[in-house]
Amino acid sequence: KAGVTQTPRYLIKTRGQQVTLSCSPISGHRSVSWYQQTPGQGLQFLFEYFSETQRNKGNFPGRFSGRQFSNSRSEMNVSTLELGDSALYLCASSTGPQDLSYEQYFGPGTRLTVT
């Protein structure tokens, strides 16, 4: 079974621009969560989507948004990029909230650099 895939793997953007990152979950998984990893803050939860609906949202500004499609693929968007948005963005998939094991499977991440 193929793992979680994320595209692109690396991205360089300029302050003020916007960016869209993509995530394809493991086949059969319907829940997708996004995390931001920075050296100072570690891994921080951005949001979770299940059945095309946002179920949970972390403590990030409204510049960070996401969506999920009917095939469970998900995108996240960051508008008006700031230097502090430079990070590794990780996507994780799981079967969904009915699975109380909470085990999530991570993709390799997208490394975003904002200059």
Add this chain to the structure above:
Amino acid sequence: DQQVKQNSPSLSVQEGRISILNCDYTNSMFDYFLWYKKYPAEGPTFLISISSIKDKNEDGRFTVFLNKSAKHLSLHIVPSQPGDSAVYFCAASDTGANNLFFGTGTRLTVIP
């Protein structure tokens, strides 16, 4: 405010000895705890988990211990192998939520 804390940023252990990684949490609503292992340029890989109704879970060389009264969990790796060298994150979740709260990670180096 960091709800899950790993106070040791790094740990070095001799091959064959025990590695003990520690994690503390503050939210008493957390009911499920997980350990992830991360290599550079890869996403975290699930290692082992424990429910709050248990105090120990074992999987091969890996054992996780949970002390709910102290809000503390630990991961024991016995015997440690050089391939275990990676960054280890502990994570926690509360009932009904599918978002994980992660610690800041501990870099384990196993010396051959």
